[in-house]
Structure formats: C-alpha cells, structure tokens
Amino acid sequence: MRLVILGGGESGVGTAILGKKKGYDVFVSDLGKIKGNYKEVLIINEIAWEEEKHTEDLILNADVVMKSPGIPDKSPMIKKLLAKGVSVLSEIEFAAPFTDATIIGITGSNGKTTTTMLTHHLLKSAGLNVGVGGNIGKSFAWQVAENKYDSYVLELSSFQLDGIMNFKPHIAIITNISPDHLDRYDYKYENYIDSKFRITMNQTEDDYLIYDADDEAITEWFKTHTTKAKLIPFSLTKTFSEGAYIKNNKMEISINQEEFTMDTAHIALEGKHNMKNAMAATSVAKLMQIRKATIRESLSNFQGVEHRLEKVLKILNVQYINDSKATNVNATFFALDSMNTPTVWIVGGVDKGNDYNELMSLVREKVKAIICLGVDNKKIIDVFGNVVDMMIEVSTMNDAVRMAQRLSEKGDTVLLSPACASFDLFENYEDRGNQFKQAVKNL
Structure with missing residues (x-):
C-alpha cells in the first residue's frame, strides 16, 4: 500500500x-x-x-x-x-484506527485550545494515562505510533474534520461557532457550521456530545439535524436536568444522575467565556468518573494557555496582555468583554472577511486608543476611525508596543488581540505573541 x-x-x-x-x-x-x-x-x-x-x-x-x-x-x-x-x-482519520484509546474530540471557533488543555489537565491530574494533540502539540499520528495512551484529548479544527470519514470520538465538544475561515467554505457560513458538526456524524447512542446551548448557530443546526449521541448542553443563562450551567455564582453539573457543584470564584480561569470552557471540560471529567475533589483542585490551579489573554507584565501600573491567539472577531469580542480598565488595543493582520461592527459597543465603552498592526488596515480604520480618540498605524511589533506605552496611563491595559491571522508580518500567532512579550520586556 x-x-x-x-x-x-x-x-x-x-x-x-x-x-x-x-x-x-x-x-x-x-x-x-x-x-x-x-x-x-x-x-x-x-x-x-x-x-x-x-x-x-x-x-x-x-x-x-x-x-x-x-x-x-x-x-x-x-x-x-x-x-x-x-x-x-486527514491525519486524524488515518491514525484513529490504529489506537483503541478513548478519544475526546474538541472543536469550535474559539475556546477549543483552552478547553482541550483544561480537559487534559483534569484527566492527567486524576492519574489517567492521557495524551493531548490534534491541532496543538505533538501530532496525534506520531503519538499513536510511539506512545500507548489509554485516552487522547484532541483539539480538532474544521479543516481536520473535513478530512474524516469514519472517525468518531467517544466524547465530542463543540465550544461555539462563529464565522471564521469562510474563505475555505465558499464564503457560506452554513458550510463552515456543517464542517464543525462532522465531529458527531459517526457517534452512536453510547457516545456524548457536549455543546454550548447559548450559541445561536448550534441551536439553529439542531432544529434541522440530529445526532445519535447523548446530548450534554452547557449554558450561562439556562438550567438543565442533564447538563451544566451557572446559577448564583456556582457551576452546577448534572450528568448520569450525578451532581457536581463548585463556586465560580474558585475557578482559576476568568471571564464568561472561560466559565463555558470550564463547564465543557468538567463535563468530560464527570463522564470519565474523575473524583469531585480532584476536579475542584484542578479547576483552581489551571494556569491557562499561552497567547490567550496571557498577562505579560505590569509596567508603571499598566497591565500588558497577550491575546495573540485571537485570530477572529469573536475571540477578540471575548477579550474586550473581559477588560475592566481603559484599554489601548493593538489589532490587525490578515483579515478573513471580518465584520468589525460586532465589536462597536465594546470599543465605544472600553477602548481609548487603537494601534493598527497590519499591512492593510483600511477596514479597521473605516469602522473605528470616528469612534476612538487616537488611531495609529505601525508596521512592527516594537513600534506597536512603544506607541502603546506612550498612549497608556496608570491603571490602563494594553491588549494585543488582533482579530486577524498573523501571516502578513509574522510566521504565526505564536511568533506574534512572542514578539509582543519580548517588546514589552524591552520597555
């Protein structure tokens, strides 16, 4: 062959x-x-x-x-x-038949890396022999070739899911869906949504699909499609007899007649979107029979993911935050939403068909200055030019960070959250984030 x-x-x-x-x-x-x-x-x-x-x-x-x-x-x-x-x-389809490990597959437009890392952290802390891979870290196929894990937590992009035929995770998670990569889907949002839902297409009654019940695209999909998997929804606003939700500042999870509650104040991750990531990961831990005490401890000591709302340094009482992993508008929405100080926002890169108007109310409320870091910033300038007092274009990360320092005052935040891909000026989002961190350290 x-x-x-x-x-x-x-x-x-x-x-x-x-x-x-x-x-x-x-x-x-x-x-x-x-x-x-x-x-x-x-x-x-x-x-x-x-x-x-x-x-x-x-x-x-x-x-x-x-x-x-x-x-x-x-x-x-x-x-x-x-x-x-x-x-x-895809690599995932090729490698899966060569392992009989339990597979947890995680997809979504945003939050999938955090949810993948948190899920892996929960299972590993409980002593499970578990690998992590897919869209992050060491290739899944490589690990199947060389390691003998009992379970895998795989972050799966829509591109990876496009190349599957028989692949089925025992537990699937869809964190959320928002327009992204539409250039690969004939600019049809429904094609991209269908692509994400391929994660559940081969699941049976013995499998589970954990999903965001607040998400409009997901809710709409369920109106005209079905899956055989057992459904476990999570939500910030609704409550369920089977699923996960937040009520009175407590995370409550009920799965297979078992209850789990935890005060959200004790969860290390901050922000509403991270409560959703925590509910999804904890639902997996419950399905995998992890002890409650272990889950609580792991949720309270999780360090977060590099380049995702990563606090870099505080200089002259200004907090610098690296959110380079925000490569679409929806991810930047979460970042701006979690700011509670006046913000100098560094934005721009390769635009994937972004609609920046979704950020308008947050920019009006939180952003005092915008620094455009991209080869072509016209769209950003057109949308926000009259909304903020200061709008500046730069072409290097060092200039962006130096300019941000000039424009910020005590108590402000400088946020790198590009809402775009990085390939115009950087190798990838990691390179962009690392350059930001280095520039901040050089101040």
Missing part, C-alpha cells in the same frame, strides 16, 4: 512515522520547504521525501493520501487525486 503525504509539517511527519511502522510504502511531498528538524526525522526513518515541488508521477500512484489541514480541497493536486478515485484523508 502506497501512502503519500502532502505537507511535511507536524501532522505530515507524524503520519509518515505511523505509516512506515504499519508497513506502508511512504512518500512525503511538500510544495514549500520542510523544516530541518522534520527532515532529520524523515532521513533517520528512511522515509522518501521531496520539497518545493509536487512530482505528479510519485503522488498520483498513491493508494491513500494524507493531506495537511492547510491544503484546501480546491488545490489542483487534490482535484486530480479525487478524480482518480484516490481517498484523501
């Missing part, structure tokens, strides 16, 4: 290692350059590869193709493969 892998990044190389171990004839092809550390792994494992090209003769003879999530279905090579009837899978 010939396995061809398009994309020599984390998921591609992980799949190559698993494929080789399972006896496939493996070939890795990347249109760009393959990073040095990944090349070394391929060479040591005697896996054939090429970079900066796709040689058709070596690809179209595949029995199965794993494509990296970054490659769209519209790309010419994918079209040719599909026309030949070659099955094109």
Whole structure:
C-alpha cells in the first residue's frame, strides 16, 4: 500500500512515522520547504521525501493520501487525486484506527485550545494515562505510533474534520461557532457550521456530545439535524436536568444522575467565556468518573494557555496582555468583554472577511486608543476611525508596543488581540505573541 503525504509539517511527519511502522510504502511531498528538524526525522526513518515541488508521477500512484489541514480541497493536486478515485484523508482519520484509546474530540471557533488543555489537565491530574494533540502539540499520528495512551484529548479544527470519514470520538465538544475561515467554505457560513458538526456524524447512542446551548448557530443546526449521541448542553443563562450551567455564582453539573457543584470564584480561569470552557471540560471529567475533589483542585490551579489573554507584565501600573491567539472577531469580542480598565488595543493582520461592527459597543465603552498592526488596515480604520480618540498605524511589533506605552496611563491595559491571522508580518500567532512579550520586556 502506497501512502503519500502532502505537507511535511507536524501532522505530515507524524503520519509518515505511523505509516512506515504499519508497513506502508511512504512518500512525503511538500510544495514549500520542510523544516530541518522534520527532515532529520524523515532521513533517520528512511522515509522518501521531496520539497518545493509536487512530482505528479510519485503522488498520483498513491493508494491513500494524507493531506495537511492547510491544503484546501480546491488545490489542483487534490482535484486530480479525487478524480482518480484516490481517498484523501486527514491525519486524524488515518491514525484513529490504529489506537483503541478513548478519544475526546474538541472543536469550535474559539475556546477549543483552552478547553482541550483544561480537559487534559483534569484527566492527567486524576492519574489517567492521557495524551493531548490534534491541532496543538505533538501530532496525534506520531503519538499513536510511539506512545500507548489509554485516552487522547484532541483539539480538532474544521479543516481536520473535513478530512474524516469514519472517525468518531467517544466524547465530542463543540465550544461555539462563529464565522471564521469562510474563505475555505465558499464564503457560506452554513458550510463552515456543517464542517464543525462532522465531529458527531459517526457517534452512536453510547457516545456524548457536549455543546454550548447559548450559541445561536448550534441551536439553529439542531432544529434541522440530529445526532445519535447523548446530548450534554452547557449554558450561562439556562438550567438543565442533564447538563451544566451557572446559577448564583456556582457551576452546577448534572450528568448520569450525578451532581457536581463548585463556586465560580474558585475557578482559576476568568471571564464568561472561560466559565463555558470550564463547564465543557468538567463535563468530560464527570463522564470519565474523575473524583469531585480532584476536579475542584484542578479547576483552581489551571494556569491557562499561552497567547490567550496571557498577562505579560505590569509596567508603571499598566497591565500588558497577550491575546495573540485571537485570530477572529469573536475571540477578540471575548477579550474586550473581559477588560475592566481603559484599554489601548493593538489589532490587525490578515483579515478573513471580518465584520468589525460586532465589536462597536465594546470599543465605544472600553477602548481609548487603537494601534493598527497590519499591512492593510483600511477596514479597521473605516469602522473605528470616528469612534476612538487616537488611531495609529505601525508596521512592527516594537513600534506597536512603544506607541502603546506612550498612549497608556496608570491603571490602563494594553491588549494585543488582533482579530486577524498573523501571516502578513509574522510566521504565526505564536511568533506574534512572542514578539509582543519580548517588546514589552524591552520597555
């Protein structure tokens, strides 16, 4: 069996290692350059590869193709493969049959990384032999090849879910859905929503779907679709006999006739959106039979996720916050919503079809100055130009942070929450966040 892998990044190389171990004839092809550390792994494992090209003769003879999530279905090579009837899978679909571990799959437009890390923290603290992967950290396929975990917590992007056929998590979570990546879905929001719900398409009556019952897109989907999975909703406003909710500043969870309550003041994560993430993760912990005392302790000592509302430093009584992971408007909405001081907001990057008007009321209420950090800031300036007193364009992170320091006064917050992808000026959101933190430390 010939396995061809398009994309020599984390998921591609992980799949190559698993494929080789399972006896496939493996070939890795990347249109760009393959990073040095990944090349070394391929060479040591005697896996054939090429970079900066796709040689058709070596690809179209595949029995199965794993494509990296970054490659769209519209790309010419994918079209040719599909026309030949070659099955094109995601890493998740390829790797899942090779493990009998319990899989917890987490998707959503925002909150999925925090929920994934918190869920992993809850299960690991309870002594479970649990791996974490998918859209973050070490590739799932790589871990299936080399580790023997009893369960996995996987963060799953819509791109990864687009490439599944039989994959089914025992427990699925949809944190929320808001317009994102619409450029990959023919600018049709319903296509993107359907893509997220693929996480539950193969689930049976023995499986669970945990979801945000306050979310408009999710609620609408349920009006015309069904899933066989047992439903566990969570909400900030509604209450359930089976599900999770907040009432009188307490998180209350009722699952399979078992109750769990905890004072929200003792939960380490702050902000309304994080209460939702905590309810989702705790619902998993309850399904996995984790002791209440362990859950309480883990929720109170969780450190949060880097680049997500990460407090960097306080300088001259101004708090600097790194929210570089906010790559869409909805994520920035949560960030601005959780500010309770006058805010200098650093925003901008590659716009994915954003509607900034959703942020208007929060910007009027909380933002004193806007610093645009992007190659093209026209849209942001058009929307907020008359709303804030100060609007400045910069082209480097150092300039953004220095300007923010000038515009801020004691008691203010400087918030990097770009609402955009980072690829115009940075490698990725981590690079953007790290540059912000370094610039703050240099002040």
